Amino acid sequence: MSPDEHVCLCFRVSKRKIVxxxxxxxxxxxxxxxxxxxxxxxxxxxxxxxxxxxxxCKRGEAEPDLPFSVEEYARRRTKYRETGDRTEASGAEPEAPTAERQEPK
Ligand code: FES
Structure with missing residues (x-):
């Protein structure tokens, strides 16, 4: 993804601005x-x-980036908006439960 591509498509915030x-x-x-x-x-x-x-950025990486082309990123976001399914659309693993989300034992 190039620096001027939008990461936040809702508010048109580019990767460059975020980094x-x-x-x-x-x-x-x-x-x-x-x-x-x-x-x-x-x-x-x-x-x-x-x-x-x-x-x-926190790790000091020289060129932070995302593993998608801008077209793929937008396609996955469209699928997310249609289905509400972030896991499938993002290709990401489900987040591990945090301490606040864990069921009491
Ligand atoms: S809030 Fe960033 S893409 Fe929608």
Whole structure:
């Protein structure tokens, strides 16, 4: 995905803006990336990918990127919007349960 392609398609926030925001502002948690022009606050599709870019920036990777072409990314987002199924549409593994989500024993 090139730097000027949009990661947040709802708010047209480019990968370049997100990466520059992370490098400049050093957000403490991934959710703070939404302070970058509202990224991730629309349909929610891009949230896992914002987290990926956030983690890559946090590790100091020179060129944070996502493993999709812009066409594939948009196609998967369309499928997500149609089905609501993030796992299949994103190709990502389901998130591991967090401490807050675990059932009491
Ligand atoms: S694509 Fe980012 S919130 Fe919809």
């Amino acid at each position: 520059n925001y992370c490098k400049r502002e050093h957000p403490k948690v991934a959710s703070q990336v939404s302070d970058c022009l509202g990224a991730g606050t629309g349909c929610g599709w891009c949230v896992p990918f914002l987290k990926v870019l956030f983690e890559q």
